[in-house]
Amino acid sequence: MVIMKSDITPRQREVLEKIIRHKSNFGMPPTLAELAESLNLSNRSTVQQHLNSLERKGYINRHPKSSRGISVNIEEKIFSPTPILGEVAAGNPLTIYPDSIDNVMLPSIAYMPKESFLLKVKGDSLKDAYIFSGDIVIVNPNLSPKNGKLVVAVLDDSAVVKKYYSNNDKIELHSENPEYEPIVISKTYFGFKIVGVVVGVYRRFN
Amino acid sequence: MVIMKSDITPRQREVLEKIIRHKSNFGMPPTLAELAESLNLSNRSTVQQHLNSLERKGYINRHPKSSRGISVNIEEKIFSPTPILGEVAAGNPLTIYPDSIDNVMLPSIAYMPKESFLLKVKGDSLKDAYIFSGDIVIVNPNLSPKNGKLVVAVLDDSAVVKKYYSNNDKIELHSENPEYEPIVISKTYFGFKIVGVVVGVYRRFN
C-alpha cells in the first residue's frame, strides 16, 4: 500500500475540514472556542492539540497570539484525490467498473459526505439538466430519492443517471433529453436498484 | 451640492480602506488593535468610534464580542480596482466588483487556495460553454491564457468570464451565448487585466 507523505487521522481531518468550512462560511478562520463548539468539545485544549498535530504534519500554519491565527496550507492538499469508481451512462446504460478508473482532484468546496463517491458521465441525455459527457457527478448513496431528483441507478448490471419519478408500483427514470425514452420499472423488479442521489457535478477543463 | 444621505468623512474612508486592505492581505478582517496600529492611533477607543460611525452610516456591520467581527457592506462601490489587482498579482486574495458588463457577478469567496480560487457565476452568457448562473468556477491566476480558453478578466470596474482570443494588437472576449457581443480591447489598454484561467466548474444540487 502506498504510504502518504504525512498521514492524518480521521479526527484530524474533521478538524481540518471544519477550519476550511468556517473560512468558507464566515470569511475568516475560526477561534479555538468556535472550533471546540462545532466539534462538540467541552474546552479548547483538545482543539489546541489537534491544531498542534495538524501544524506538525504540515497541514496548517499558526500565527501565535493572533486571534483566528490559523492558515491552511493547501498547495494541493485542498484538492484531495478521490477515486472515480466508474462511468455512468446518461443515455444508454453502461457498465460500472469494479475498480476505480481515474482520480480526480476535487476542490474542497465540492464537499463530499463520507459515503459519497464519484462517477464519470458518458452520453448526452442529461444535457438539459446541464450535465454533459465527461462531467463527474458526486453521488450520495445514503439519501433517499425524491421525485424530480437526479439519481444514479443500476438496471441489470448497467448504471444510469436520470431523473427519478415514483408513482404507485412503478418507478420512472427520465432523461432530460427528449431523444431518450423514459425507463419504466416495476418496483418489485429485482434487477433494479437505486445507487444514490446526485448531490453535485464537477467538470475539469483540459 | 447634493448631500448624500449618509456621507463618509475622509478619515472614516481611510478606516474603511484599511479594513478592506487587511481583509485582502490577510484573509480576514482586522482587530481593533491592528486597525489602531495601521492608523497610527495610540489606542483602540478611537477606532471604536470610527467603527460606530461606519456602522451607523451603513458601511459595515459588526458582530458583537466576536474578534475581527467586522463585515464590509459596500466595498465595491467606493474603491477603484487597481490596487486590489496589484495584490492579485502578488498572489493574495482578491476582491472583484459585481458591477459587470454582462451580468456575470463575481463575489469573492472567502476561502481561496494559494493558487486557485473560486468565483460564483451569475448570468447566462456562458450557457453554451455549459456554465450556468450559480455555478462556481475554479480559477487559476498563474496560468497564461490561450486562445479559446475561458478566462476571468477585469475590464475597468467590471469582471467577466469569457472565452479568450488574442490576435495581433487586440484581445477579444467572446461569450458563447450569441446574444452577447464580443468585447474587443486593445492590448495596450490599461484598464484591462486577465485575472486567471478557468480550470474547473462545480455545481451543487440543492
Place this chain on the structure above:
DNA sequence: ATAATTACCATACAAATGTATGGTACAATC
C-alpha cells in the same frame, strides 16, 4: 510489557480583544 500516540477532559493564567466612560480640541451648524 513498555512506550508512544491519540483523543478527550479540567483548570489556570497572561495576553488580546471588545467595550464603556470620560475628557480635550476643533470645526461646522443652529
Place this chain on the structure above:
DNA sequence: GATTGTACCATACATTTGTATGGTAATTAT
C-alpha cells in the same frame, strides 16, 4: 452662544482568546 459632530486621547473592565500544565482512557507500536 450653544449645540452637534469629528477626531483624538486616557483609563478601566469583562470577556474572549491563546496557551500551558496535568490528568484519564484507549489504542497502537516497539
